[in-house]
Amino acid sequence: MAKKTDLMPGTLDMLILKTLTRTPLHGYGIALSIKRISDDVLTVEEGSLYPALQRLLLQGWVKAEWRQTETNRRARFYTLTLTGRKQLSRELSQFDQMVAAIGRVLQDA
Amino acid sequence: MESLARFLNKLRIYSHREDFSLELDEEMAFHREQREEDLREDGVSAEVAHHAAMREFGNAARLKDQVEEIVGFSFETVLQDFRYALRQLRRNPGFAFAVILILGLGIGATTAIFSVVNPILFKSLPYPQPDRIMTLQEIGSDGSHLQGTFGMYRGLLERTRLFESMAVLKPWQPAIIGTRAPERLDGQRVSASFFHVLGVAPALGRDFNAADDRRNGPNVVLLSNALWQKHFAGDPAIIGRQVTLDDSVNDAPIQRGSYLVIGVMPQSFDDVLAPAAQLWSPLQYDMSTEFPAWGHVMRTVGRLRPGVSVDQASREINELGQAVLKEQHPVSYGRHVQFITSSLQDDLTRSVKPALLAVLGAVLLVLVIACVNVTNLLLARGVQRRGEFAMRAALGAGRSRLIRQLLTESLLLAAIGGAVGIAVAKLGVRALVTISPVGLPRVGTIGIDSSVFAFGLGITTLIGLLFGLTPALQAARSDPNRDLQQGARSIAGGNRRTRGALVTAEVALALVLLICSGLLLRSLERLIAVTPGFDSSNMLTMQVQTSGHRFDDNDSTFRFFDQALEAVRHVPGVTTAGMSSELPLSGDLEEYGAHFEATPTQTADSDSVFRYAVTPGYLETIRIPLLRGRLLNDHDRSGAPRVVLISESIAKLRFPGVDPIGKRIGIGPDDGQPFTIVGVVGDVKQMSLALNQSEAVYISESQSWFADSAMSLVVRGRGDAAALAAAIHQAIWAVDKDQLIERVATMDSLLAASEAQRHFALLLFEGFALVALLLAAAGIYGVLAGSVAERTREIGVRAALGASRSNILALIFRQGMRLTITGVAFGLIASIAASQALVSLLFGVSRLDPVTYLGVIVLLIAVSAVACWVPAWRAARVDPASTLRAG
Numbered sequence: 001m002a003k004k005t006d007l008m009p010g011t012l013d014m015l016i017l018k019t020l021t022r023t024p025l026h027g028y029g030i031a032l033s034i035k036r037i038s039d040d041v042l043t044v045e046e047g048s049l050y051p052a053l054q055r056l057l058l059q060g061w062v063k064a065e066w067r068q069t070e071t072n073r074r075a076r077f078y079t080l081t082l083t084g085r086k087q088l089s090r091e092l093s094q095f096d097q098m099v100a101a102i103g104r105v106l107q108d109a
Numbered sequence: 110m111e112s113l114a115r116f117l118n119k120l121r122i123y124s125h126r127e128d129f130s131l132e133l134d135e136e137m138a139f140h141r142e143q144r145e146e147d148l149r150e151d152g153v154s155a156e157v158a159h160h161a162a163m164r165e166f167g168n169a170a171r172l173k174d175q176v177e178e179i180v181g182f183s184f185e186t187v188l189q190d191f192r193y194a195l196r197q198l199r200r201n202p203g204f205a206f207a208v209i210l211i212l213g214l215g216i217g218a219t220t221a222i223f224s225v226v227n228p229i230l231f232k233s234l235p236y237p238q239p240d241r242i243m244t245l246q247e248i249g250s251d252g253s254h255l256q257g258t259f260g261m262y263r264g265l266l267e268r269t270r271l272f273e274s275m276a277v278l279k280p281w282q283p284a285i286i287g288t289r290a291p292e293r294l295d296g297q298r299v300s301a302s303f304f305h306v307l308g309v310a311p312a313l314g315r316d317f318n319a320a321d322d323r324r325n326g327p328n329v330v331l332l333s334n335a336l337w338q339k340h341f342a343g344d345p346a347i348i349g350r351q352v353t354l355d356d357s358v359n360d361a362p363i364q365r366g367s368y369l370v371i372g373v374m375p376q377s378f379d380d381v382l383a384p385a386a387q388l389w390s391p392l393q394y395d396m397s398t399e400f401p402a403w404g405h406v407m408r409t410v411g412r413l414r415p416g417v418s419v420d421q422a423s424r425e426i427n428e429l430g431q432a433v434l435k436e437q438h439p440v441s442y443g444r445h446v447q448f449i450t451s452s453l454q455d456d457l458t459r460s461v462k463p464a465l466l467a468v469l470g471a472v473l474l475v476l477v478i479a480c481v482n483v484t485n486l487l488l489a490r491g492v493q494r495r496g497e498f499a500m501r502a503a504l505g506a507g508r509s510r511l512i513r514q515l516l517t518e519s520l521l522l523a524a525i526g527g528a529v530g531i532a533v534a535k536l537g538v539r540a541l542v543t544i545s546p547v548g549l550p551r552v553g554t555i556g557i558d559s560s561v562f563a564f565g566l567g568i569t570t571l572i573g574l575l576f577g578l579t580p581a582l583q584a585a586r587s588d589p590n591r592d593l594q595q596g597a598r599s600i601a602g603g604n605r606r607t608r609g610a611l612v613t614a615e616v617a618l619a620l621v622l623l624i625c626s627g628l629l630l631r632s633l634e635r636l637i638a639v640t641p642g643f644d645s646s647n648m649l650t651m652q653v654q655t656s657g658h659r660f661d662d663n664d665s666t667f668r669f670f671d672q673a674l675e676a677v678r679h680v681p682g683v684t685t686a687g688m689s690s691e692l693p694l695s696g697d698l699e700e701y702g703a704h705f706e707a708t709p710t711q712t713a714d715s716d717s718v719f720r721y722a723v724t725p726g727y728l729e730t731i732r733i734p735l736l737r738g739r740l741l742n743d744h745d746r747s748g749a750p751r752v753v754l755i756s757e758s759i760a761k762l763r764f765p766g767v768d769p770i771g772k773r774i775g776i777g778p779d780d781g782q783p784f785t786i787v788g789v790v791g792d793v794k795q796m797s798l799a800l801n802q803s804e805a806v807y808i809s810e811s812q813s814w815f816a817d818s819a820m821s822l823v824v825r826g827r828g829d830a831a832a833l834a835a836a837i838h839q840a841i842w843a844v845d846k847d848q849l850i851e852r853v854a855t856m857d858s859l860l861a862a863s864e865a866q867r868h869f870a871l872l873l874f875e876g877f878a879l880v881a882l883l884l885a886a887a888g889i890y891g892v893l894a895g896s897v898a899e900r901t902r903e904i905g906v907r908a909a910l911g912a913s914r915s916n917i918l919a920l921i922f923r924q925g926m927r928l929t930i931t932g933v934a935f936g937l938i939a940s941i942a943a944s945q946a947l948v949s950l951l952f953g954v955s956r957l958d959p960v961t962y963l964g965v966i967v968l969l970i971a972v973s974a975v976a977c978w979v980p981a982w983r984a985a986r987v988d989p990a991s992t993l994r995a996g
Contacts, residue, residue: 028139050172066132074139
């Protein structure tokens with residue numbers, strides 16, 4: 001198995017939630033979207049994606065329903081909920097603070 | 110933290126587990142298909158795209174596992190692991206059984222022994238400031254411990270500055286009469302401050318005071334809670350009532366009468382000085398008619414003032430004691446008497462401490478051996494299961510999951526082993542209390558010690574966890590591919606070495622236990638071989654006690670015993686009979702001072718000797734040999750010249766090179782008429798077969814300075830003497846039906862009882878040594894059997910290359926014997942060190958006794974040879990063709 005770029009710990013949930021702000025997506029779609037938008041830098045492993053989705057479901061931040069795809073196949077689509085949206089903004093502001101802090105440290109060095 | 114929403118979501122999934130699983134499968138399948146499609150669109154061939162998608166997706170089973178773990182409740186996986194563990198154990202019942210048995214025995218035995226030893230040796234006495242309670246004793250010139258005299262107690266009490274209070278006490282066995290059938294009770298005659306020394310006050314009523322403890326003082330009694338409940342139904346109105354007690358067994362003053370109940374002791378009160386005591390009465394010592402400077406029969410206790418050390422007290426008592434002696438024995442003062450002041454706790458445990466500590470050491474060794482054995486079994490099993498774990502890792506079991514699985518298995522084993530351990534400990538404690546020698550202090554407080562049990566369980570669980578985990582860690586670290594291919598055949602050399610070392614340790618520890626029990630066994634043999642100085646075989650003994658006012662004068666007492674003896678002699682089947690105030694090896698201890706006149710070679714001197722007041726016929730019946738002179742006969746009565754027989758040891762010590770016949774000695778009170786020596790008889794063991802204290806005098810009962818109210822009857826008959834007991838009872842009761850007959854026992858059983866403590870230690874050691882031997886043998890067998898199974902292929906190759914069966918047999922056999930011999934070598938060194946702890950329990954055997962060492966080594970090697978033989982024989986049967994083909 002090829003070495004993949006590791007995500008910063010704790011960022012996967014945030015990425016998934018962010019991806020779902022635009023439109024409901026199925027698991028494969030989420031992985032593809034993250035990969036494409038990050039210009040192939042971020043690869044989400046299936047081994048982390050599906051456990052993460054279940055975690056988000058349990059928390060009630062996303063909800064899932066079975067729908068038809070454009071190619072007429074049945075797939076489980078995930079939709080961001082209201083509490084999920086709130087959680088995302090909380091995580092984003094925390095992330096921003098952290099990035100800013102890291103930036104200051106790096107500039108100073 | 111689990112929020113409510115989360116919990117409800119989990120609950121929903123839990124109730125639709127099937128659907129959830131199917132949906133997850135479908136979702137993952139969709140993912141793979143979508144990826145495959147995308148790859149094909151990029152121009153990759155169908156087959157390559159399929160495989161790439163599968164590979165990229167990775168291990169679906171593991172992924173599903175992970176997801177299910179997230180949405181599942183944590184108890185689910187625990188249950189799963191538990192079920193799997195049970196299945197594993199059931200699939201390999203031999204292993205499970207062995208581990209559980211070893212754990213159970215190890216934990217159980219340790220807990221049982223420690224539960225017994227702990228309250229006796231380590232728990233402090235149930236009194237306030239127990240370390241301030243002291244006992245005082247004298248050491249005679251021969252090094253023997255003596256109780257104090259009343260005179261000494263009075264002398265010390267007047268002079269001491271460091272003791273807050275002091276008390277003397279002696280046993281008392283009155284019969285309680287009236288409320289129910291007469292019953293003989295254990296009690297104590299104590300001086301007024303006894304309970305103050307202990308720091309205990311009655312729960313009801315009042316304590317004794319000085320006015321109670323005077324000559325001709327009032328008859329008052331304190332009851333134990335148990336006696337109060339049993340005879341008086343716990344009625345508080347008992348205080349101030351009279352009870353009738355008959356205490357005529359005691360020398361003087363003889364009393365049968367009414368006693369005023371002045372108090373009841375608390376339920377929690379435990380009289381460690383007389384565990385069976387149920388009532389207490391003031392001593393009321395009569396200084397005018399008794400002989401306070403004589404009779405070492407008073408147990409002396411005292412309570413130190415706060416802040417006084419045992420050393421200070423010891424110095425004071427020695428100093429004051431010498432002054433008292435000088436005052437009381439102005440003529441004979443000068444013999445070497447020393448005083449020992451020790452804490453009551455030490456005094457109570459002194460005699461049993463070495464045996465108990467040795468037993469404790471032994472059981473700890475057994476626990477270590479059990480742990481080593483379990484470790485070995487777990488390691489062996491780990492090797493066998495490498496294939497299984499590699500398989501499960503390959504099928505997607507995560508490392509943490511494997512470890513948790515093994516933890517569950519180990520904990521399950523430990524839990525079952527612990528349950529067995531509790532059962533063993535319960536049975537063990539009960540058995541130990543039952544077989545414990547009489548006189549083991551504080552047996553009543555013995556119960557299962559929960560902290561020890563927790564300790565034993567903790568240790569074994571820890572071992573289980575540590576060594577049970579090894580295979581999981583190895584599996585997680587190693588390459589599943591190789592392990593799968595090689596299966597259980599591959600064995601890490603390190604592992605095999607570890608197990609070899611463990612077996613060596615087991616053999617060494619087993620050798621230590623075997624040698625210790627061998628030494629104890631030899632000691633007991635030697636002791637049994639010691640002749641007590643008389644012929645114990647086929648002889649019945651019993652104690653006859655007088656009671657009632659008609660024995661207030663000495664003559665009627667003498668007359669009763671004479672008549673009773675005469676009646677016994679006429680019982681059909683009785684050949685000889687006699688009576689003595691003191692019976693050897695029965696626990697009787699009656700010592701008096703003997704005063705030897707100055708001779709040309711020796712100055713006048715006093716010493717304490719055993720006093721036997723006997724009837725004619727006693728020495729003949731018990732068969733103590735007459736060495737010189739004559740025995741006592743019917744003419745040696747009161748009024749006739751006082752005569753005495755002395756033991757051979759006195760003759761040698763006091764009359765070296767002189768004929769003692771015709772010489773005179775004073776015995777007992779200083780003012781009495783001296784006794785003329787008419788004979789020398791053989792030495793007798795009075796206290797214990799192991800003690801050489803044997804200076805004794807035999808006087809005629811009717812020439813004694815007081816009448817003993819209890820005499821021991823010894824009877825020999827044609828055939829079995831024990832069978833005569835009933836007829837003898839009848840004969841004595843025909844003389845006077847009110848007299849008590851107690852302590853009926855054959856002399857052989859008294860002999861055995863006198864060595865009960867050594868026997869007890871030996872019994873436990875033998876048990877532990879046997880367990881250790883079996884465990885060591887099982888360990889050797891296990892390692893070799895495992896090694897043969899692992900090396901089947903190698904052995905097949907050797908056989909194919911021309912090794913004969915005997916070659917292979919020798920190969921495996923040598924491997925096992927090498928472990929044994931190494932273990933024996935280490936064990937020898939350890940034994941030489943460990944036997945030091947046993948020295949005080951040994952008798953007539955050096956702790957380095959070569960016969961024991963050699964015997965034990967031969968035994969151990971023989972047993973391990975058998976354990977080696979079986980796997981070696983199996984190895985020799987290996988069919989080269991089939992193993993090579995199978996490989």
